[in-house]
Amino acid sequence: MKSALLLLAHGSPRPTANRPIERIAEDLRARGKWDIVTIGYLDCNEPDIPTAIENCVAGGAGEIVVTPCFLHAGNHVANDLPRILKEAKIKHPRLRIVMSDYLGSAPQITEILLQRALSILESKKADN
Amino acid sequence: MSHTGLILFSHGSLLCGADSTLYLHADRIRVKQLFRHVEVGFLNYNSPTISEAVENHLQAGCTHIIVVPFFLVPGRFVTRDLPEALRKVEERHPNITITIADPIGYDERLADAVSDLTSSAVDIDDWNQLTEKARMACKGDPLCPLYGVKGCPVREGVKDEERPAV
Numbered sequence: 570m571k572s573a574l575l576l577l578a579h580g581s582p583r584p585t586a587n588r589p590i591e592r593i594a595e596d597l598r599a600r601g602k603w604d605i606v607t608i609g610y611l612d613c614n615e616p617d618i619p620t621a622i623e624n625c626v627a628g629g630a631g632e633i634v635v636t637p638c639f640l641h642a643g644n645h646v647a648n649d650l651p652r653i654l655k656e657a658k659i660k661h662p663r664l665r666i667v668m669s670d671y672l673g674s675a676p677q678i679t680e681i682l683l684q685r686a687l688s689i690l691e692s693k694k695a696d697n
Numbered sequence: 698m699s700h701t702g703l704i705l706f707s708h709g710s711l712l713c714g715a716d717s718t719l720y721l722h723a724d725r726i727r728v729k730q731l732f733r734h735v736e737v738g739f740l741n742y743n744s745p746t747i748s749e750a751v752e753n754h755l756q757a758g759c760t761h762i763i764v765v766p767f768f769l770v771p772g773r774f775v776t777r778d779l780p781e782a783l784r785k786v787e788e789r790h791p792n793i794t795i796t797i798a799d800p801i802g803y804d805e806r807l808a809d810a811v812s813d814l815t816s817s818a819v820d821i822d823d824w825n826q827l828t829e830k831a832r833m834a835c836k837g838d839p840l841c842p843l844y845g846v847k848g849c850p851v852r853e854g855v856k857d858e859e860r861p862a863v
Contacts, residue, residue, distance in 0.1 A: 574811075574815065576811065581770070581772070583772070585770075586770040586772060588770075588803065589769050589770060589801075589802055589803040589807070590769070592803045593803070593807045593808050593811060596805060596807075596808035597808050597811060597812065600808070600812070602812065634815045634818050635818070635821075636811050636814055636815055636818075638769075638811070640707075640718075640767055640768070640769060640801070641707070641708070641716075641718070642717070642718060651821065654821045655821060655822070658821055658822075665820075666820070666821045667818035667819060667820055667821065668818055668819065668821050669811075669814040669815045669816075669817060669818040669819075670814050670817065671814075672807070672810060672811065672814070673718050673767075674718050674721075674814075675810035675811075675813065675814060676725075676810075677804075677806040677807065677809055677810040677813075678722060678801065678810065679721075679722045679725040679726060680806060681801050681804045681806060681807075682705060682722055682726065682765050682767065682801065683726050683729070683731075685765045685798040685799050685800070685801070686703050686726075686732075686763045686765050686798055687731070688798070688799075689763045689796050689798045690701065690763070693761075693796075
């Protein structure tokens, strides 16, 4: 049985908007912690989440770890995603699906926000 | 102390407690004491609005404000709505300088973040952390998507038609 990591993203009509999430998936793929690393989109892009789960199962996954790559604990994360995953669970009763907290809650986000601010301060200093 | 303040800028959400994460990031940065004032500012649904946040920075004695968008990508909220909102505030307060920083975007630490988060993943049947958090932060707001569900009290006198379609 293979392990799979499924990153959940909102999706966007602008393809470039999905680049950050695609690069995170590439980084995680390179680390080799999971046999399969893939993305499922809630809206606008392919594959949608049910299709991404089907692809994991077709690829031999017995367990899927799901991380919502959302910054907010809004309605999508609180309601939509668990509902979609529970539907997948009904379809594949032997598949183990576990879900982590969402990306926006991670401490690394604080570090990145701070760094974005500090780089402005540094460029101001360089100007003076 | 520096005269630079920091605003973490977000879209805002109707779900009670959805903004709690942003406050947490603001708290973690505030304790470092690198900025004269640190606050969150929202475009929609929540307060303080971005312009209220700027007013609060002025009260705190800031002359320069850095606004960091709490967004993964620079979509229209960041590239259009945020500069527009800030331009209006700057017209009222010509002595303040406001700089918009890059959004979160891609960062190699995001893969670390995902990897760390997965170590405490729970079975999907047990996954109700966010609705639980929302209920704890419940403001009884009829616009919240959870309004009226078990554990979220219904307010007297609010009619169904005042609620948005979910």
